[in-house]
Amino acid sequence: MRNKQIKIMVGKPTGFCFGVKRAIAIVKREAKKAQGKNPVYTLGPIIHNNQVLKELQSLNVKIISAVSELKQKPLAAPIVIIRSHGCAPVLVEKIKQKGCQIIDATCPYVKRVQNYAAMLKNNGYYTVVVGDKNHPEVKGIIGYAGRQAQVYDINSKFKNQKLKVNHRPVGVVAQTTISRQEFQNAVSAFSAHDYRELRIFNTLCQESQNRQNTCQNLANNVNLMIVVGSRSSANTTSLAEIAKKSCRRVYKIENKKELNQKWFSNLCRKREKVLRIGVIAGASTPQHTVFEVTQELGSVLKNSIAGGHNNND
Numbered sequence: 001m002r003n004k005q006i007k008i009m010v011g012k013p014t015g016f017c018f019g020v021k022r023a024i025a026i027v028k029r030e031a032k033k034a035q036g037k038n039p040v041y042t043l044g045p046i047i048h049n050n051q052v053l054k055e056l057q058s059l060n061v062k063i064i065s066a067v068s069e070l071k072q073k074p075l076a077a078p079i080v081i082i083r084s085h086g087c088a089p090v091l092v093e094k095i096k097q098k099g100c101q102i103i104d105a106t107c108p109y110v111k112r113v114q115n116y117a118a119m120l121k122n123n124g125y126y127t128v129v130v131g132d133k134n135h136p137e138v139k140g141i142i143g144y145a146g147r148q149a150q151v152y153d154i155n156s157k158f159k160n161q162k163l164k165v166n167h168r169p170v171g172v173v174a175q176t177t178i179s180r181q182e183f184q185n186a187v188s189a190f191s192a193h194d195y196r197e198l199r200i201f202n203t204l205c206q207e208s209q210n211r212q213n214t215c216q217n218l219a220n221n222v223n224l225m226i227v228v229g230s231r232s233s234a235n236t237t238s239l240a241e242i243a244k245k246s247c248r249r250v251y252k253i254e255n256k257k258e259l260n261q262k263w264f265s266n267l268c269r270k271r272e273k274v275l276r277i278g279v280i281a282g283a284s285t286p287q288h289t290v291f292e293v294t295q296e297l298g299s300v301l302k303n304s305i306a307g308g309h310n311n312n313d
């Protein structure tokens with residue numbers, strides 16, 4: 001089919017979300033202020049992106065994965081930056097005890113969930129956090145909710161999870177980046193039980209929800225979807241899961257090098273005149289990575305069509 005048209009549709013917004021941009025700006029500001037005199041650390045990588053991490057490394061910013069990595073009596077007071085995911089208050093205390101200065105780059109939307117968790121704890125509620133139990137944001141929120149709390153793990157089978165509420169009122173919050181559907185599923189599972197009181201707080205991040213809605217619309221209208229982002233990014237994973245619900249061919253990549261011509265060859269041999277490819281990116285994917293992917297996608301598709309002509313003409 002010689003006149004095949006290709007449409008590459010990029011879901012907006014692209015580039016870093018507000019919380020990630022803010023956290024990177026805070027780290028750069030602190031690195032500049034410290035001028036190499038005070039060590040600057042981030043507790044965990046500030047973003048799941050190697051290029052940004054290398055840039056921060058060049059500004060003498062180091063990543064620590066645990067508080068125990070901080071020296072007991074440092075010569076100059078180290079600066080420890082809490083990333084956008086936030087962390088449990090007990091960790092903040094431990095860092096302070098090591099004589100460090102804390103700079104909190106927790107995203108304000110995550111902070112809001114932490115505040116709800118603390119409020120529920122202070123008012124005698126049993127707190128349920130709907131999310132991925134292994135995600136750092138969830139571990140941080142649970143830290144604010146105290147002992148009378150549990151994670152409602154979206155990766156487990158809901159039916160098998162029992163709430164140990166002991167006749168307490170129950171408060172529910174969500175990890176900011178899970179999908180609306182995941183939150184709704186969990187809430188309807190709760191509602192099947194009787195509680196003295198059940199308070200549900202919609203703590204989903206609107207910026208993340210906008211990307212998810214765009215992803216859903218794109219997936220409904222394309223032949224193939226490319227989801228760009230780090231494998232360890234929770235919101236990128238959510239986007240891929242949403243896309244899979246309405247599009248049969250969904251591929252998750254970190255950068256242009258991972259595009260595979262094989263994915264497009266069969267599609268290009270199909271009789272349809274217009275081939276629609278959707279591209280969507282997670283909140284920690286830089287704008288230029290999305291640009292590079294779409295550029296490369298253009299060449300890969302041209303080659304695939306040329307291959308299709310050889311076979312079919």
Ligand code: SF4
Pocket residue numbers: 017018019020084107108109110176177205206207208235283
């Ligand atoms: S996805 Fe939303 S909650 Fe997460 S860092 Fe970005 S703005 Fe904040």
